[in-house]
Amino acid sequence: MSFLSLFIHYVWILNALxxxxxxxxxxxxxxxQQFPFFVLYLTWVFSKTVVLLAMDFMPSFTGDQYFYAYxxxxxxxxxxxxxxxxxxxxxxxxxxxxxxxxxxxxxxLSCVILLLLATALAWLVPAAGTGQRMAELYLLERTVSILxxxxxxxxxxxxxxxxVSWRSRAFGIALGFGILASVTLATxxxxxxxxxxxxxxxxxxxxxxxxxxxxxCNLIWLGYMLGFKSTPLPPPRLPDDDLGPWNQExxxxx
Amino acid sequence: MTVSIALVICxxxxxxxxxxxxxxQYIATRRGENPAGQIRSVDIEAFRNLIDPNExxxxxxxxxxAEFRKIQRQRIRxxxxxxxxxxxxxxxxxxxxEAARHSPDPQVAAAAARLIDNxxxxxxxxxxxxxxxxxxxxxxxxxxxxxxxxxxxxxxxRHVVLLGLRYPAGTISSAL
Numbered sequence: 001m002s003f004l005s006l007f008i009h010y011v012w013i014l015n016a017l018x019x020x021x022x023x024x025x026x027x028x029x030x031x032x033q034q035f036p037f038f039v040l041y042l043t044w045v046f047s048k049t050v051v052l053l054a055m056d057f058m059p060s061f062t063g064d065q066y067f068y069a070y071x072x073x074x075x076x077x078x079x080x081x082x083x084x085x086x087x088x089x090x091x092x093x094x095x096x097x098x099x100x101x102x103x104x105x106x107x108x109l110s111c112v113i114l115l116l117l118a119t120a121l122a123w124l125v126p127a128a129g130t131g132q133r134m135a136e137l138y139l140l141e142r143t144v145s146i147l148x149x150x151x152x153x154x155x156x157x158x159x160x161x162x163x164v165s166w167r168s169r170a171f172g173i174a175l176g177f178g179i180l181a182s183v184t185l186a187t188x189x190x191x192x193x194x195x196x197x198x199x200x201x202x203x204x205x206x207x208x209x210x211x212x213x214x215x216x217c218n219l220i221w222l223g224y225m226l227g228f229k230s231t232p233l234p235p236p237r238l239p240d241d242d243l244g245p246w247n248q249e250x251x252x253x254x
Numbered sequence: 255m256t257v258s259i260a261l262v263i264c265x266x267x268x269x270x271x272x273x274x275x276x277x278x279q280y281i282a283t284r285r286g287e288n289p290a291g292q293i294r295s296v297d298i299e300a301f302r303n304l305i306d307p308n309e310x311x312x313x314x315x316x317x318x319x320a321e322f323r324k325i326q327r328q329r330i331r332x333x334x335x336x337x338x339x340x341x342x343x344x345x346x347x348x349x350x351x352e353a354a355r356h357s358p359d360p361q362v363a364a365a366a367a368r369l370i371d372n373x374x375x376x377x378x379x380x381x382x383x384x385x386x387x388x389x390x391x392x393x394x395x396x397x398x399x400x401x402x403x404x405x406x407x408x409x410x411x412r413h414v415v416l417l418g419l420r421y422p423a424g425t426i427s428s429a430l
C-alpha cells in the first residue's frame with residue numbers, strides 16, 4: 001500500500017469516527033424531529049463508510065461485489081441528498097406564508113430546467129476512459145451533483161434576495177452539503193472522462209480530495225450541531241422615541 | 255474534456271461563493287447595525303404620480319410624441335429607482351421584524367409576522383415589477399399600473415408603526 005493510499009484510509013476512518021459522533025449528537029439533541037431526512041442521510045453515509053471500509057480491508061470480497069455495494073451506497077446518498085434539499089427548502093420557507101406556493105413552484109421549475117441541463121450534458125459529453133463501468137457511474141454522479149448544486153444555489157439566491165433568515169443549523173447543513181456537492185461535481189467530471197481500469201496515482205489523489213471534502217463537511221456539521229443554536233437575534237438597540245409617526249397613524253385611524 | 259474543465263471551474267466558483275456566503279452570514283450575526291440608518295427615503299406620493307396611468311395619458315395628450323417618449327423613459331427609470339429603494343427598505347425591515355418575531359409578547363410576534371409577510375410580498379412584487387418596467391421602457395406592451403406596490407409599501411409602513419408601539423423600533427418609521 002502506497003503512502004497516499006494509506007493516508008486516504010486514515011482520513012476514511014476519521015470520517016467514520018466523526019460521522020458516528022455526529023449521529024450520537026443528533027440523537028442526543030433529538031434533531032431527528034427537526035431534520036429527519038438529514039439524520040437519515042447521516043445514518044446512510046455512516047453505514048456506507050463502515051461497510052465499504054470493511055469490504056476494502058477484507059480480501060474475501062471481490063472487485064465486483066465492491067462495485068455493486070458502492071453503486072447501491074451512492075444511489076442511496078443521491079436519493080437522500082434530494083430529501084435533505086427538500087427539507088432545507090421547507091424549513092427555510094415554512095415561516096413565510098407568502099412564499100410557500102411561489103417557492104415550491106419555482107423549485108419545481110428549477111428542478112425541470114436543471115434536469116434538462118444535466119441530461120443534455122450527459123448526452124453531449126458521455127463517459128470516457130478505459131474503466132467504462134466506473135466512468136458511467138461517475139457520469140451519473142456528475143448529473144446528480146449538477147442538480148443538487150443548482151437547487152442549493154437557487155435556494156441561497158432566492159432566500160438572500162428576499163431577505164429570508166436561515167436558522168443556523170439549516171444554514172450549516174446547506175453549507176456542508178454545498179461544499180460536498182461542488183467537490184463531488186469537480187471530481188466526477190474528471191473521473192467520468194479519465195477513469196482507468198486499474199487504480200493509478202490520479203485516482204488516489206481524487207479519492208483523497210473526495211475524502212478531504214467529506215471530512216471538512218463533517219466538521220462543519222459537527223461545528224453547527226455543537227456550537228450554534230437557533231437562538232433569535234437580540235432586539236436592535238435604537239435610541240429615541242417614535243411619537244411623530246404614532247401620532248400620524250392615530251390621526252389616520254381616528 | 256472542455257466541458258469537464260468548465261464543470262471543474264464552475265464547482266470552484268460555487269465553492270468560493272459558498273465560503274463567502276458563510277463568512278457574510280457570520281459577520282451579519284456578529285454585527286448589530288442600526289436599521290434606521292440603512293433606510294432609504296421613498297416619497298410615496300411622487301411614486302404614485304409616476305405610475306399613475308391618468309398622468310401618463312395627460313402627458314401624452316399635451317406633449318409632442320418625441321418629447322413624451324423621452325419624459326416617459328425618465329419617469330419609468332425614476333419609478334424603478336423608487337421600487338429598488340422600497341425593496342431595499344423592505345429587506346431592512348425584514349431583519350428588524352425577524353428579531354421581533356421571537357418576542358415573548360404574542361402581540362409583538364403577531365405584528366412582526368404581519369410585517370414580515372408584507373415585506374416579503376413587496377420584495378416579490380418588486381422582483382416582478384422591475385423587469386416589466388424595463389421592458390416598458392422600449393416596448394409599449396405590458397404597461398400596467400403598479401399602484402399595488404405603492405399600497406403595499408404604505409401598508410408595510412403602517413405595520414412598522416404598529417410594531418413600533420410595542421417594540422423598540424426607534425426612529426425607523428419616521429425614516430421610511
